[in-house]
Amino acid sequence: QVQLVESGGGVVQPGGSLRLSCAASGFTFTTYGMHWVRQTPGKGLEWVAIISYDGSHKYYSDSVRGRFTISRDTSKNTLYLQMNSLRTEDTALYYCTKDPRVGRPSGNYATYYFDYWGQGTLVTVSA
Amino acid sequence: DIVLTQSPATLSLSPGERATLSCRASQSVSSYLAWYQQKPGQAPRLLIYDVSSRASGIPARFSGSGSGTDFTLTISSLEAEDFAVYYCQQRSNWPPTFGPGTKVDIK
Numbered sequence: 001q002v003q004l005v006e007s008g009g010g011v012v013q014p015g016g017s018l019r020l021s022c023a024a025s026g027f028t029f030t031t032y033g034m035h036w037v038r039q040t041p042g043k044g045l046e047w048v049a050i051i052s053y054d055g056s057h058k059y060y061s062d063s064v065r066g067r068f069t070i071s072r073d074t075s076k077n078t079l080y081l082q083m084n085s086l087r088t089e090d091t092a093l094y095y096c097t098k099d100p101r102v103g104r105p106s107g108n109y110a111t112y113y114f115d116y117w118g119q120g121t122l123v124t125v126s127a
Numbered sequence: 128d129i130v131l132t133q134s135p136a137t138l139s140l141s142p143g144e145r146a147t148l149s150c151r152a153s154q155s156v157s158s159y160l161a162w163y164q165q166k167p168g169q170a171p172r173l174l175i176y177d178v179s180s181r182a183s184g185i186p187a188r189f190s191g192s193g194s195g196t197d198f199t200l201t202i203s204s205l206e207a208e209d210f211a212v213y214y215c216q217q218r219s220n221w222p223p224t225f226g227p228g229t230k231v232d233i234k
Contacts, residue, residue, distance in 0.1 A: 044214075044225055044226075044227050044228065045171070045214060045216075045225035046225070047222050047223045047224070047225075059221075061222050062222075095170055095171075100176075111176075111218060112218035112221075112223040113161050113173065113176050113216070113218060114163075114171070114173060114216075115173045115176075115182060115183075116173075117170035117171055117172070118170065119169075119170055120170060
């Protein structure tokens with residue numbers, strides 16, 4: 001069965017950095033786009049970033065563009081989120097999620113729905 | 128960004144009753160709307176996509192309807208495991224956005 005296991009969360013000061021990881025199993029990792037989605041009590045669920053099945057396309061929400069970088073390592077079946085210049089408003093539970101669409105070279109590589117979710121990793125940005 | 132509004136914020140019902148949850152979009156999202164269920168301490172789970180298609184393993188008591196800006200999630204007969212928070216999400220316009228959620232609790 002599909003499993004997504006996040007790690008790397010923790011407490012960091014404003015301006016600091018953190019790298020989140022998501023170990024994927026139970027499906028062909030190289031075939032699907034992957035997303036990061038975060039959740040806070042105040043702002044609810046917020047989409048953060050996507051990487052296409054082959055890593056050729058990456059897109060970010062306006063709130064993190066230029067500070068966060070999404071990547072994937074197919075040899076390790078692992079998704080990453082490098083978070084730099086962290087702000088207090090980045091405090092959230094970060095979920096790794098899978099897109100249901102099989103990626104193809106012709107494009108149209110993602111639905112932007114989220115059919116499997118990890119359990120989340122908590123990031124706290126505080127002085 | 129497209130803003131999704133969900134109503135009511137809380138729905139108090141008894142097991143066996145029918146639940147009707149509403150999601151309204153600030154502009155048309157065509158048929159690109161999904162519903163998720165989240166229980167305490169768990170990640171959201173995809174229930175419905177493209178307005179009315181049930182995700183894998185989702186029971187038939189969950190159904191979705193609507194188009195354009197007004198959508199409904201119906202649970203035909205509530206079971207104990209259905210008491211949770213439900214979110215709608217659109218993918219019509221970038222970026223994808225979520226509604227604030229409707230909590231279905233036990234009356």
